[in-house]
Amino acid sequence: MRYIYTLLLTLLLFPITGNSQINHLKHGDKLHDKYDYIDAQEVYKKVVERGHTSAQIYSDLGDSYYFQSDYKEAAVWYQRLLSEYPEEVEKTHYLRAIQSFKSNQDYNRAEEVLQTYTFKYGDSPIAKQYEQDPDYLQSLKEIESEYLIKELHINVEGSDHSPAFYGKNQIVFSSPAIEHIRNTHDWDGGTFLDLFIADRDTLDGWLGNKRPIQGNVNTKLHESAAVFTKDGNTMYFTRNNIVDGKKRKDKEDVIRLKIFKATYQGKDTWQVVEDLPINDDSFSTAYPALNAAEDKLYFSSDREGTLGMSDIWYVDLHDDGSYGEPVHLGNTINTEAREAFLFIDENDVLYFSSDGHLGMGGLDIFKTQLDAEGKPGAIENLGAPFNSPQDDFALIIEPEKEMGYFTSNREDAKSINDDLYYFYKECKILLEGILKDKQTHAPLAGGTVKLLDSDNGLIAEVLAADDGFYSFEVECSSYYILQGSKEGYTPEEMAVETPGQSGSITQDIELEVDGPCHPNDLGCRLALQPIYFDFDKHNIRPDAAIELSKVLEAMKMYPALVIHIESHTDSRGDDDYNMALSDRRAQSTMKWLIDNGIEAKRLTAKGYGESRLVNHCANDVPCTAEEHQLNRRSMFIIQD
Numbered sequence: 001m002r003y004i005y006t007l008l009l010t011l012l013l014f015p016i017t018g019n020s021q022i023n024h025l026k027h028g029d030k031l032h033d034k035y036d037y038i039d040a041q042e043v044y045k046k047v048v049e050r051g052h053t054s055a056q057i058y059s060d061l062g063d064s065y066y067f068q069s070d071y072k073e074a075a076v077w078y079q080r081l082l083s084e085y086p087e088e089v090e091k092t093h094y095l096r097a098i099q100s101f102k103s104n105q106d107y108n109r110a111e112e113v114l115q116t117y118t119f120k121y122g123d124s125p126i127a128k129q130y131e132q133d134p135d136y137l138q139s140l141k142e143i144e145s146e147y148l149i150k151e152l153h154i155n156v157e158g159s160d161h162s163p164a165f166y167g168k169n170q171i172v173f174s175s176p177a178i179e180h181i182r183n184t185h186d187w188d189g190g191t192f193l194d195l196f197i198a199d200r201d202t203l204d205g206w207l208g209n210k211r212p213i214q215g216n217v218n219t220k221l222h223e224s225a226a227v228f229t230k231d232g233n234t235m236y237f238t239r240n241n242i243v244d245g246k247k248r249k250d251k252e253d254v255i256r257l258k259i260f261k262a263t264y265q266g267k268d269t270w271q272v273v274e275d276l277p278i279n280d281d282s283f284s285t286a287y288p289a290l291n292a293a294e295d296k297l298y299f300s301s302d303r304e305g306t307l308g309m310s311d312i313w314y315v316d317l318h319d320d321g322s323y324g325e326p327v328h329l330g331n332t333i334n335t336e337a338r339e340a341f342l343f344i345d346e347n348d349v350l351y352f353s354s355d356g357h358l359g360m361g362g363l364d365i366f367k368t369q370l371d372a373e374g375k376p377g378a379i380e381n382l383g384a385p386f387n388s389p390q391d392d393f394a395l396i397i398e399p400e401k402e403m404g405y406f407t408s409n410r411e412d413a414k415s416i417n418d419d420l421y422y423f424y425k426e427c428k429i430l431l432e433g434i435l436k437d438k439q440t441h442a443p444l445a446g447g448t449v450k451l452l453d454s455d456n457g458l459i460a461e462v463l464a465a466d467d468g469f470y471s472f473e474v475e476c477s478s479y480y481i482l483q484g485s486k487e488g489y490t491p492e493e494m495a496v497e498t499p500g501q502s503g504s505i506t507q508d509i510e511l512e513v514d515g516p517c518h519p520n521d522l523g524c525r526l527a528l529q530p531i532y533f534d535f536d537k538h539n540i541r542p543d544a545a546i547e548l549s550k551v552l553e554a555m556k557m558y559p560a561l562v563i564h565i566e567s568h569t570d571s572r573g574d575d576d577y578n579m580a581l582s583d584r585r586a587q588s589t590m591k592w593l594i595d596n597g598i599e600a601k602r603l604t605a606k607g608y609g610e611s612r613l614v615n616h617c618a619n620d621v622p623c624t625a626e627e628h629q630l631n632r633r634s635m636f637i638i639q640d
Contacts, residue, residue, distance in 0.1 A: 040064055055081060055088035066096050069391050069409055071103035071362060082113065091121060095337055095356065102361030103389045107137060125335055129358045136358045143383030149423045154198060154207040158191055159418040161407040162225040162341065162394045167232055171200050171207055171405065173420060174224035178212060194218040195226060195237060197268055205403060205422030214269040217262055221255065225287045225341070225394070229294055235262045235270060236288035236297065243275055250282045257284035259299055277323055278315050289342035296374050298350065300340040308336035308356055314374055333368060333376040341393040350376060353393035357381065361389035365406065386423070427476035430504040431496060435464040435484050438510035439518050440637060443468025447486035449509065454479040476500050484509035488519060522563060522636040526550045531589065531634035538584040540592050548592055551636055555598050562639040565589050565605040568612055570631040571619050575610060582607030589634050
């Protein structure tokens with residue numbers, strides 16, 4: 001997070017050592033106070049090499065690396081401070097040491113220092129959080145997230161950060177000025193930052209066609225962290241304190257940060273119209289965010305009343321264009337460290353970054369639900385993959401689409417600078433079903449089910465389980481082809497289109513017997529004529545008795561045969577009545593066979609009413625008597 005050295009609200013002045021005996025130390029203090037940490041680091045290290053050490057030198061060296069997000073070097077100097085001057089360690093340096101150790105994944109040392117801090121400052125928010133969950137790091141690692149992240153190609157060698165939604169398909173973010181060598185700031189020799197616009201693909205998050213915002217927004221110093229009203233006509237953004245082309249400084253000769261208001265002029269052009277009245281030359285005000293109703297402007301500041309290095313505040317926006325008095329958001333969210341990089345989604349969930357709440361190292365991203373009065377609720381760490389041992393900040397999100405962007409300088413990035421990342425919800429569909437016989441609905445264990453893509457390319461292949469079950473994990477918003485097959489059956493193929501949200505789809509596959517007869521259909525094997533019943537009757541007709549005699553003889557010839565008798569009705573009459581009627585017919589058929597010498601244990605019978613019609617003659621559909629009669633039938637199914 002290299003650019004934060006100037007932009008983050010941590011522009012505190014480090015105390016000058018009054019009793020230094022060498023010019024090196026005096027020179028180092030002067031550079032340190034001017035935020036030129038690279039020169040200060042070299043001067044201070046020369047002092048240490050010559051044997052001159054103190055708690056202040058170690059803490060200043062640690063801080064100089066800490067605010068450059070060089071946590072590896074910061075940890076070295078904080079460790080020397082803790083080891084050599086344990087009684088002179090200030091409260092804030094315990095916290096920075098803990099963060100530095102965690103960023104280096106030295107969790108044991110971080111735990112030791114955190115225990116010491118908790119013992120000394122038991123009433124602090126971090127100490128209370130730690131006491132409530134001493135295994136917080138493990139808890140954060142166990143947070144289950146369905147989100148995936150990817151680094152964006154639009155990132156350059158310098159720092160790209162602080163994205164903001166602009167309209168439906170554009171992003172505004174901060175990036176090194178076009179000239180790249182226009183000016184450099186003292187902190188690390190990096191170039192100053194401007195606001196840029198990029199087009200975005202709302203499906204895959206891609207950003208392209210990067211160009212600077214036109215108008216008088218960008219200056220020769222830093223611009224960053226914008227937010228736009230929903231109508232796209234007003235922008236609030238962060239800038240170094242420069243008004244009408246002139247730099248303004250505080251009493252310590254520091255150029256602070258301010259929030260400015262600009263209006264849209266057309267064609268990517270903006271005109272700055274207001275230096276907000278909540279600003280002042282003596283403190284910083286930055287990182288604006290609008291609530292859903294756009295009647296409150298939230299921001300980060302180190303003004304009087306701030307608990308730590310920078311706190312979150314808000315101000316009411318009145319209909320007449322005036323502003324209320326700044327309101328501190330309280331100590332539930334604000335700490336003795338840094339809170340900044342604000343974003344509020346359409347549901348009034350406030351996202352922010354902090355190194356004052358328990359986290360994974362460096363700045364972590366947190367969220368809290370704002371209530372009707374705009375006050376925060378419980379604070380929640382987002383965990384991985386949003387947070388890492390390094391700095392993670394400036395998250396924006398579209399909740400309904402479950403996607404967004406954030407900034408990080410995590411170690412697996414392409415460079416050590418801040419880079420933009422896109423995140424999106426991992427969308428998976430469970431495609432499952434039963435491979436079954438189309439006529440009997442019996443499961444077809446051992447059958448094959450294939451999953452193919454839209455070009456008929458094979459993706460996966462499984463065997464149906466004993467109950468015919470199969471399943472595949474597939475992508476959302478995709479087109480697939482299912483193929484089911486089994487020996488003795490005609491293969492079946494069907495198309496499946498998946499929805500755009502995670503979930504499950506049930507798609508049974510029914511196969512027809514390959515040949516004139518189903519292997520379990522005794523009636524077909526014996527070429528039986530249908531066993532018909534008269535309308536609303538269940539007695540065995542003479543023509544039916546002839547066909548039943550064929551079943552009788554077959555069962556006598558093959559004593560191992562076990563038969564299930566199905567009886568069906570047509571759709572005329574009440575559904576429940578037909579179900580009962582069909583069951584009486586099934587029982588009547590079974591009784592006839594038993595009466596003629598077949599053991600009852602070899603027979604089962606069930607009525608299905610009008611639930612399995614063989615033609616179109618459903619309720620209220622005009623049909624002939626012959627068409628209705630086709631549905632009044634009995635079937636004889638051989639049981640395995």
